[in-house]
Amino acid sequence: MIRKYFFGLVLLLSVPVSQARAESLLSLIDHNLSFAIKQDSLMAITMLHYPGRLPQTINRQGNLVTCSPTWWVSGFFPGSLWYLYEYSKDKHLESYAQTFTQRVASQQYNTDTHDVGFMINCSFGNGYRITGNPAYKQVLENAAHSLSTRFNPVVGCIRSWNGTQWEYPVIIDNMMNLELLFNVAHLSGDKRYGQIAVSHANKTLENQFRPNGSCFHLVSYDTITGRAVAHKTVQGYSDSSSWARGQAWALYAYTMCYRETGDMAYLHQAEKVASFLLNNPHLPKDKIPYWDFDDPAIPHTYRDASAGAVICSALIELSQYVPREKAKEYLQVAATQIRTLSSPAFRAKLGGNGDFILMHSVGNLPGHTEIDVPLTYADYYYIEALTRYRNLLLGKPLFPRK
Template sequence: MKNSFYQFGLLIPIFLAFGACKSEPANDTQTEQTVAENKITDEFIQTEIDKAVAQYKFLSEHTPEDKLPRTFENGQLVTSGTGWWTSGFYPGTLLYLFEMSGDSSLLQLAEQKLTILEKEKNNEGTHDLGFMLYCSFGNAYRITGNEQYKDIMLKGAESLATRFHEEVGLIKSWDHGKWKYPVIIDNMMNLEFLFWAAEAGGDDRYIDINLAHADSTIANHFREDNSSFHVIDYDPADGSVVEKRTHQGMADESAWARGQSWGLYGFTVMYRETKDQAYLDQAVKIADFILGHSNLPADMVPYWDFNDGPSDSTYRDASAAAINASALLELSKYVKDTDKAKKYLADAETMIVSLASDKYTAAKGDNGGFILKHSVGSLPHKSEVDVPLTYADYYYIEALKRYKEWDLGK
């Protein structure tokens, strides 16, 4: 993803008393007790959705019509234009909340944002069109059946596919910086969009693009311990690896937490769409790295980088936990090992209950209207550190939705 080292959102003061998003000491003993005492029930989920709806209505009241909320920092709402990589998450979350609450005002709020977001279908300058268009228009089309949304996404898929070059065999992530042909692990998340487009009448070549991209990612992004590098820079002439680096993690050789989450989710999707055992194996390897890491706290909300020393002052990343929870719920359905499937489900439940606690879920009217506290965008760039983030909210609500609709934990 791009980060605010390259682009800054609009700061909008909100002259109301909000809670701060500073680091809080970890209390893993209390969290373990909470998880043990709380089962995720329909009532639990409904309570969390009701709180989320109230928050997002509050957030909508302070979001300009021509902007999208991005975070809340230093007492101010930070917004973005539609070209920012997170632009699809806010309308996507509104759509999830509409489905789970039946509140039609949320659908109307989402549709208003879709009108300003549509132009990004022509954006060939970003690999993030899956986040921007599929998380927004994809959910809108699934819910409403509006054919206009389908057409917008098919055009967006065409734009995304222009970033794939046969010589390298991967979708290029960035056009900025000193990189020659950078590909980040985050890019795995945009392949779901191309799978949808191929099935919806788009170019069948999209499937070949996805397979090539995923296979090269397995070959080059992962270390022997199954952790992932963040950025692989390739030679655009022949596709050879130039260097392996990080952009948002602690160090080139460290395991940036959200990067591991993107890989977990992305390869779970790859297995869903292809039923290729190699992709399921990769998802399992990533899951086991995350869940088995000695630095994973008991509440299973990771520190921002697995290689940063665990302490009460080390930042947590709620966004990574939310992505992990949603991905693990799905992965638990695919693995054939019953004990492993139960573990993935149980660990996802722990993450959900932890995120629903007061430590991570904001009180009504606090946190600028965002649902979750304590996420990290890019610590090396001092950007969005220990703040709410729209994608943390999106994947948290998605996890709740999956748990309820898939009738898990019964």
Template sequence: MAKELPEGRFPKTYYPNENHFETSGSEWWVSGFYPGTLLYLYEALEDPALKKEADRIMKDLEKEQYNTSTHDLGFMMFCSFGNANRIHPQENYPEILMNSAKSLASRFNEKVGAIRSWDSEGDSFIVIIDNMMNLELLFWASEYSGDPKFKNIAVTHANTTIKNHFRKDHSSYHVVNYNENTGEVIEKRTAQGAANESAWVRGQAWGLYGFTVAYRETKDPKYLEQAINIANFILNNPNLPKDMIPYWDFNAPNIFNALRDSSAGAITASALLELSRYVDTKASKKYFKAAETMLNTLMSDEYLADKGMNGGFLLKHGVGHHPENSEVDVPLTYGDYYFVEGLLRYKNR
């Protein structure tokens, strides 16, 4: 993949039927996953070529620390520079991460009690469940700087998400639209799922992972309870296949012929491995076993690409945005990232 990657471009996906390798600029939300995956692999294998390539591409990513037009700075900067700072600290990494946290915090609205996800016109203030994944950067920033502002924003966002994003069965909407002046909920919908009231599977995974992190960083039991509720919704769902790699939406039409989403399986497995550390013995065994099954399935020939195939990506059969017919049944750079993270977490357990 490194050999095929044009200068200043970041991997997105690969379309095997057209032999088309799709890339993005550094401003696109997935840009941090390639360097992050390289750094996780370097951590496991200590191959200097992996670190060299991560260092090269992070120079292109560095400017996004000042990007205030996106909520995805956690994905972009913490998966990359956050891991780099942990694995091989350098003098400039904390400053880059702090600037990234300031840029993310600039999107917070006190009236709504949340960070704006997608920019929109008028009084509309859109928040998506994915945004839970960007709070880890803010938790880090408060711990590093001693300034509670960043943590307070993260906690407020998490609390607003619990209040408004979840149904009684603990499944999540994808999108909640607020009035930015009053904080009132205008609309709840599921943009990337099968229907507004459906449980889009990657959205459930983002919520599970995000609230597990929120509990780790705060030790607030309501976040642990929320993560447990989401985990149980996923694992007890009658439409979850035995091999534990979910269909792209738990309520997809003609579900038993629906596409699987390997990226959601990878995110869920990684999250469950962390969550299994915070719960009682019975639940811990259940979550660990489920994650183990997911990772074993992802390592099977059905999902793990042969060497030199799949455009250099590891996993096959990811589903990006099914309703828009975008990135459907293809590898996804974030699927690879959470797959490798899950494998490392499994190994470390």
């Protein structure tokens, strides 16, 4: 397994960036990370009164909605706190991060969902990367084992959902959870986890994408033959549409897969997805997408800050693996997204928005849930994007480790 960690200094030497613009962006990033510390600290104080719960969103009345550790978003708030502690070295944030990370510890044994990757890698994964706590490493290994039990060698993929109308559903979101397997393959030396991740990535690459680089939300497989038998959506506008967050997951995940393996097929796929996104006529000038690129109501429909934040974080990393001109394009788009998400149009005021950072995300519009609300994972990927771009500007490793 090849683990590639590139340094921003190399890129900054090859892609001219005016000192004034870099300093302006760095100042903006620092300002918003400082804001995130204040806002997430307020959230942490509030959540201490909800034992065993994690923040999820707000309801139509503006009241906080929390979730149990078993819900797929449970690991994002602890992960946000780890990023903010890494930035600030604030001991209060470290304590909060430890407290809320522990709230999702039970999910290391959860074999009922592919989302154990989101739950554990975002929380314990960041905690281990930053602190080196050996207890966290064991949790990661247990979680990888749990996730691996959902792998079917005939299909070649990890099953996403249980008890559905589809025989063997695999959603594009599932690609994100491969990072846990790659991480543990590296930490433990157990190559089996990396092999499962590669199999899933290859089968998804073969069956889940259209010629233009966009992806279906869901593919169902025949467990006897391993063939793809249905291409559907659950959270997008239609089976043939391009659900924005699904495209964001694809971009982020194949960039990550290239980092972890060095397989050029993954890099080419990430570039193809990026081309679809950045050249799409329905991508607004401020680079924050509508919830689905094919909603006929555009421009009179909802934006999705969560998709924008995921795309932003992914483009920053992808810029490190491509030639100069593409790198410049990706970073310019990411900088625009950071400025947009950090503006009053998307970033909340201190103490508002249920103590979430970003406004205007969409969870599941067809399911009539979480429409035009804050979402905990939007905040997580926004903070991650700020952190990554800051590291580039300062010439630091994109993935600093203890």
